[in-house]
Amino acid sequence: MKVGIIGAGSIGLLFAAYLSRVFDVTVYTRSQEQAAEINQNGVLLLNGMDKAVAKVGALSITDWQGLEDFTIIAVKQYQLVSIIERFDQLPSVPKNLFFLQNGMGHLKLLNQMKAANLFVGSVEHGALRENSYTVRHNGESTTNVAVYKGDSGVLQWFTTAVSRVFPMTIKDDYLAMLEKKLIANAMINPLTAILRVNNGALLENPFYYKVLQSLYREITFILNIENPENCWEQVITICQKTAANRSSMLKDIEARRPTEVDAILGYLIEEANKQGKTPFQLETLYYLIKGIERQGEVIS
């Protein structure tokens, strides 16, 4: 089976490295240069002391024809609009699309997609792109997957085939699945990016822990989560499992890339405003991150 992966950041490369063990994988990159490097070197997967080269085809995104049987979209949420524009110009409509974006802001964009089957996922792995064709898998976990629209049989078949080499966990309720990840992201990402600390510091430092707790109250109030205490342990577990990691938002800030703050905090602030709630803490964090992004631009 042919699998397309749109985006060759840390998650795109991680999926390409593993999925190429069971499928014929083509990665679509933003630049011609990166495609050439992947074609020349394959995708290099580092995991602890292990090192493996995966044979993966690569093309520039401008050469995407949508001909693969299954297509994974692994770009950031803010890059999704340009992918959807490209999608509308494809000669044939891809059947199966699988979206791996953080946050929930991308759901409203999905409704514009004409593909028969739409799946969403939340990645719980830790991965770091070391260069244009090398990814370090520094936190082994799973990818939660769920049907957003269409046929669950296809997803069932896909995850069964993949699970031999790369764990996947099917979830019934895509909304609950994405919300859980969103809550964790909204708490861990901005705080670690502002404080420039590893995820674990938020648990170890009793004052940061206080901020986590009050943020959690604000977020679960916005999302109208019933019995929020049930979900708290899950968020803490994510923080524990990724204690040694630097969050994606911190990495983006350090690399002076745009962050996913709009997809994560922006989405929650919008939800709050719709309901007439004032998200005091989220707004403060949102503008601090936007300001840090801006500062990076001014300095660089």
Place this chain on the structure above:
Amino acid sequence: MKVGIIGAGSIGLLFAAYLSRVFDVTVYTRSQEQAAEINQNGVLLLNGMDKAVAKVGALSITDWQGLEDFTIIAVKQYQLVSIIERFDQLPSVPKNLFFLQNGMGHLKLLNQMKAANLFVGSVEHGALRENSYTVRHNGESTTNVAVYKGDSGVLQWFTTAVSRVFPMTIKDDYLAMLEKKLIANAMINPLTAILRVNNGALLENPFYYKVLQSLYREITFILNIENPENCWEQVITICQKTAANRSSMLKDIEARRPTEVDAILGYLIEEANKQGKTPFQLETLYYLIKGIERQGEVIS
């Protein structure tokens, strides 16, 4: 006239350097070593390209007898309790005490002092202690002074004598004077310390400016300021005048000293709680600063 200055940080040294031009000044230091260095070198005042040595006597705080005619207390708010304990053991009660602490948390401590005249001040100068006897005056401005309890004639006489060498501005209303400084401190100090930026960045960066605005709304609501828009310009002016400065809280964080977060944000949070208001933004900033302080301790 004999003047005592308790505390030889940046503000204590700054006052010692200028006031020694008109008074006989003794500085009381935390350590014997610092007293010895000041006795040997005088206080060295740097101002732009200018350099002046002030002849100032120095003693360890343990040698304080309270014999001076006028005593300036220039320690941080969190050091005040130990000064008051010492005060209670003095052989004679000092007549005139002048307090220069940030925030307003020290006011309730002042009520315990038996001195006849209690004055409070808010320093608008920029000063940086470069070593145990050297201070750089890097922002010339004024010291606002007001009567907290007692005889305004003494304060009038003192400021007139001092003003020839070091500007002082008498204010009628100590509460309004300290509140204005508190508002500016509560906005500028934590944000600059968390973001590690100069004061001016809060005005230049449009996203940080948004945070300033919403913080201002929360603080003026807690302090029940009528017509808050009248006071906004004053706060912005402080930020503009000190644009190139690093705030005292940022300097404390960088030097891994305790900050004045309890005197500044802690005071406001307590005021809010008394009134049944929830200071969401201030609490977030408070715990972030407490966490950064703790992190500094753990690392160092």
